[in-house]
Amino acid sequence: MTCHNNTATIPKSNATKRVALIGMPNTGKSTFFNRITGVSAHVGNWPGITVDILQAEVKINNETTQFVDLPGIYNLNGFSEDEKVVQRFLENNPADLVIVVINASQIDRQILLPLQVKAFGLPAVVMLNMSDEAKKYGIKIDTEELSQRLGMPVFLISAKYGKGYMNAYMAISEELKESQNSTKLDILKADENISVNEIDAVLNGAVVMPSEMAKNFTAQIDKIVLHPVWGLPLFFLGMFLVFWAVWNIALPSIDLLEIVVEWLQSSIVEPIVQIFPPLVEDFLMNGVWAGVTTVASFVPLIIVFFIIMAVLEDSGYLSRSAYLMDALMARLGLDGRSFVLHIMGFGCNVPALMGTRVMRSRALRLLTMLIIPFGLCSARLQVFVFIIAAVFPNGNGAIVLFSLYILSFLVAIITAALFQGVYKNEEPFVLELPPYRFPTLKQILLRSWGEVREFLARASGFITVGCIAVWILTSLPPGATGLDTIGGQIGQFMSPIMDPIGINPYLTLSLFFGFIAKEIVIGSLAVIYSMSEQNVSSNIAETVTFIQGYSFCIFCLLYTPCLSTLATLVKEAKSWKFSLLSLVFPLVLAWVASFIFYQGALALGF
Structure with a gap:
């Protein structure tokens, strides 16, 4: 694994394919990167852990494939330094496949990113990570319906525990087989913004969010550790x-x-x-x-x-x-x-x-x-x-x-x-x-x-x-x-x-x-x-x-x-x-x- 400190063109070396991982902070993107590449990028339950570009090469379909773990971002059209890093990388380095990693328990707030990827015309697969947490919160997701609406494969996985990983891996393999030409991000191709109506049209009927989250372990602990008097x-x-x-x-x-x-x-x-x-x-x-x-x-x-x-x-x-x-x-x-x-x-x-x-x-x-x-x-x-x-x-x-x-x-x-x-x-x-x-x-x-x-x-x-x-x-x-x-x-x-x-x-x-x-x-x-x-x-x-x-x-x-x-x-x-x-x-x-x-x-x- 290597770490790059800039966003200039990164050569594929011996790799014939390139896969870029993007996602919002704290979605388990680096955990998925570690699982699929076998390396050990720093992972943690805090936004901003991946602060640079990590890459590793693995064999898929008997071809050397370069996986690139990009910094966590909230918006592909954003202006923060980490968002500019991702934009410049995708502009300078054509990708054969983009893997969008989403926290399944926060899908209503994170579906924006795959919609932006779709608007840019990038070939993509969506990984709904932390599916175990989503199930615990009573969130139900119809991946087949969601896949049709997004126009890209969607999978429920748990990168931490490996649940759903093999199905996701096989889909990545199939997508790379069918990939003929790598694609660069063209910042001029996408619409300025994804509207709320577009987001609702994708989610309605495909995702069922509980009207009120049940009291859970996190809420009970937070009553103590976030107490205004005893917290500090x-x-x-x-x-x-x-x-x-x-x-x-x-x-x-x-x-x-x-x-x-x-x-x-x-x-x-x-x-x-x-x-x-x-x-x-x-x-x-x-x-x-x-x-x-x-x-x-x-x-x-x-x-x-x-x-x-x-x-x-x-x-x-x-x-x-x-x-x-x-x-x-x-x-x-x-x-x-x-x-x-x-x-x-x-x-x-x-x-x-x-x-x-x-x-x-x-x-x-x-x-x-x-x-x-x-x-x-x-x-x-x-x-x-x-x-x-x-x-x-x-x-x-x-x-x-x-x-x-x-x-x-x-x-x-x-x-x-x-x-x-x-x-x-x-x-x-x-x-x-x-x-x-x-x-x-x-x-x-x-x-x-x-x-x-x-x-x-x-x-x-x-x-x-x-x-x-x-x-x-x-x-x-x-x-x-x-x-x-x-x-x-x-x-x-x-x-x-x-x-x-x-x-x-x-x-x-x-x-x-x-x-x-x-x-x-x-x-x-x-x-x-x-x-x-x-x-x-x-x-x-x-x-x-x-x-x-x-x-x-x-x-x-x-x-x-x-x-x-x-x-x-x-x-x-x-x-x-x-x-x-x-x-x-x-x-x-x-x-x-x-x-x-x-x-x-x-x-x-x-």
Whole structure:
């Protein structure tokens, strides 16, 4: 599977056919894409999960067929960034077949999309997904009648559980057999709008919607989680439990992995590298092995964290948090989606930034992109767990972790308040709350594995390069050690700036490399100290006080985004002025926040 960051012509490579998947957000389109292609695109119960173009090639009718998963859209004639992405793709890339995925339980509101596809003259098949939910709500759909009225095959399926999938697959196969010429979207061919009368003419008699939905599980849960008084406290309690699980479940598992790493080092790695000259041996052990294994030891933390986040996303609870926070966000020039994307940045800021494409207002997009990098991403989480475990080892680390989450939230609010006059949002907030869904074990495991795979790819790439660079700076000039090395001199040079916030030269140097990727902060510490992860932790415990360690965490939370985040900001904002602001403002804010905390703590006698 590959991911494309633009909508220029995408070659079919060896494929002879092309199938494009379109649908409104939160219809299970990516789940269907995963099932038919066998890959693992990110799926979740929140609009805007697919924020770029995903493609995969599979064999159908003994022909290589390219399947393309396009971003979720509400209207083929729309003007939002995600809608323009789909329009440009279909204009530049002729499709042999378009698969329109609809949430069957919301067919009355989503039938617009297949009608637009029909108006454009694109060959299409309609998948009425989530048929199990529609049946539960008492919705009855005559697929044969609906197919005749639309002039395209219609199937009831459940992409999540596979119900109706084989019939749908055979229909796709037949449609591709009959397809002779691929078709481009011609934006001039369609009528300006599909009228309400046209929609009613298609639905009347073919679809029976209950006059009043019966009270259901979703409504009962929403009475509690969306309560005007208890809703927000319950949300923050839930977030605290996330960090409690990270601290009490993931941290002990890190210790177990360290035992395996130490055994590998003593039994295999050290005997092998001893055959090399001392300089090469030092490079391999203290430059590559120490840095990479220190970072890799946090894989259990990543697994636990993303299992929890996958459950929250796939269940539909994140949409509720958008609803809960919308009133506050609106006062800051944002809306509930901004808050949810800030939370989605917990995994990685990059996809959260790309998720702002679902917003039509450029001002809202820019203001949201400004606050997303303050989200407590998984890379920063690793740093915080490492530092807090060293300087605050009395078992209350979950509270300290949660305090950093609250700080990230407060800083996002302050930033929005400061810049809402610059980026004025006038877009109304409309969000349809999806029903609660129990994510399958397969979905959760695939999501977690995808994040671990991404992490390991980074660890084997530029994280390794970063650790090597740290080793070079802390090993030159030859014979120098500690603060006499180039790295030590860089740290000392920054002392007049960093001493007032309690960050020593060693920690300062690690922050330099954290600009490349925040994961490198941990790996660089192992290289800088020339120690194993456990020994580095002991050294930091002896030389760094709690307020110094917490000041370091504050700075790491808020300072300049990593290179991949910054590159995404540049691409999405299409403004160097805004990109420069996104680079400089967090750096200044990080220093000011750390200064206030550190000097305030000293003044209070800590």
